Amino acid sequence: xxxxxxxxxxxxxxxxxxxxxxxxxxxxxxxxxxxxxxxxxxxxxxxxxxxxxxxxxxxxxxxxxxxxxxxxxxxxxxxxxxxxxxxxxxxxxxxxxxxxxxxxxxxxxxxxxxxxxxxxxxxxxxxxxxxxxxxxxxxxxxxxxxxxxxxxxxxxxxxxxxxxxxxxxxxxxxxxxxxxxxxxxxxxxxxxxxxxx
Amino acid sequence: xxxxxxxxxxxxxxxxxxxxxxxxxxxxxxxxxxxxxxxxxxxxxxxxxxxxxxxxxxxxxxxxxxxxxxxxxxxxxxxxxxxxxxxxxxxxxxxxxxxxxxxxxxxxxxxxxxxxxxxxxxxxxxxxxxxxxxxxxxxxxxxxxxxxxxxxxxxx
Numbered sequence: 001x002x003x004x005x006x007x008x009x010x011x012x013x014x015x016x017x018x019x020x021x022x023x024x025x026x027x028x029x030x031x032x033x034x035x036x037x038x039x040x041x042x043x044x045x046x047x048x049x050x051x052x053x054x055x056x057x058x059x060x061x062x063x064x065x066x067x068x069x070x071x072x073x074x075x076x077x078x079x080x081x082x083x084x085x086x087x088x089x090x091x092x093x094x095x096x097x098x099x100x101x102x103x104x105x106x107x108x109x110x111x112x113x114x115x116x117x118x119x120x121x122x123x124x125x126x127x128x129x130x131x132x133x134x135x136x137x138x139x140x141x142x143x144x145x146x147x148x149x150x151x152x153x154x155x156x157x158x159x160x161x162x163x164x165x166x167x168x169x170x171x172x173x174x175x176x177x178x179x180x181x182x183x184x185x186x187x188x189x190x191x192x193x194x195x196x197x
Numbered sequence: 198x199x200x201x202x203x204x205x206x207x208x209x210x211x212x213x214x215x216x217x218x219x220x221x222x223x224x225x226x227x228x229x230x231x232x233x234x235x236x237x238x239x240x241x242x243x244x245x246x247x248x249x250x251x252x253x254x255x256x257x258x259x260x261x262x263x264x265x266x267x268x269x270x271x272x273x274x275x276x277x278x279x280x281x282x283x284x285x286x287x288x289x290x291x292x293x294x295x296x297x298x299x300x301x302x303x304x305x306x307x308x309x310x311x312x313x314x315x316x317x318x319x320x321x322x323x324x325x326x327x328x329x330x331x332x333x334x335x336x337x338x339x340x341x342x343x344x345x346x347x348x349x350x351x352x353x
Contacts, residue, residue, distance in 0.1 A: 035231060035232075039228070042223075042224055046218060047216030047217060047218045048216050050217050050218065050219045051215055051217040054217050055213065064219075065220070065221060065223060068219055068223055069227055072223070072227045072231075073230045073231055073234055076227075076231040076234060076236070077231075077234050077235070077236050079236075080236055083277070139209050139213065140213055143210075154210070158207055158210040158211065159210050159211060159214050160214060161214075186206075189206070190206075193206075
């Protein structure tokens with residue numbers, strides 16, 4: 001039994017092992033320039049990456065797909081410096097969030113997230129145009145109609161399970177602002193869903 | 198909205214956390230872009246190859262044993278490579294300790310000593326170059342060869 005275990009360590013990678021290769025193994029090969037390994041990572045994680053980006057940008061399909069593409073290109077560029085201190089999936093997820101939030105920031109001109117209370121909110125979204133007060137809309141769509149900053153905090157806290165400290169650091173805002181935005185987002189969401197505003 | 202409804206809403210929100218596959222296959226575009234995308238560490242890798250070459254030559258006696266010299270220099274983090282090597286060394290030593298209790302044929306003993314010496318050299322090289330993945334691969338092969346020879350010696 002011992003010999004069998006040791007021989008497992010020694011044998012070269014087989015086809016079956018390639019199929020079952022860990023994310024870390026694929027990431028290491030991708031870091032050394034293996035685009036095939038990177039494609040495998042893409043196939044495994046595209047849904048998760050695209051999911052969080054879609055929620056953050058408010059269900060804009062084309063924008064979300066552009067950002068998903070951008071997130072994976074950034075991942076390819078950053079992989080050689082990835083230190084494997086977290087799971088590859090966690091790293092990709094964070095990179096996806098950062099990519100989506102950077103896009104939100106660049107789409108608004110003016111102050112940082114923490115400044116100018118409604119700077120981002122005034123951007124609006126195509127989804128919210130004419131439908132912001134619709135009753136009975138499903139939850140996913142209601143979230144998509146929230147103002148970008150409130151939506152980002154709500155999605156990261158209530159959907160993705162982030163802590164206010166992490167959200168504040170990522171969005172470059174105070175922890176108190178993150179909490180205030182969450183309160184505001186929930187209030188708006190209840191209104192969207194036809195509840196008590 | 199009462200507390201119950203608040204909790205229900207939060208549960209529903211948590212339920213939104215799901216994968217959403219892109220409607221189109223984005224890989225062809227990504228593949229095209231990464232083919233042109235610069236990677237920051239490419240120069241560092243080149244320097245790494247030059248810096249590690251003397252160690253690779255120093256360990257070349259392993260070629261005489263028929264090993265494949267694989268210069269795989271993926272830029273892995275230093276602690277990870279070294280930690281991996283330490284765990285691997287510990288595992289092999291534990292396995293070998295059990296086998297080494299059996300009498301070893303005198304003709305095989307020098308080869309085993311050589312392999313132990315080379316493993317020690319590679320571990321020492323890893324101390325100085327903890328980012329060198331090829332050294333980790335060499336260590337694995339050296340221990341594999343050591344284990345194989347020991348098993349053969351015990352069997353015969």
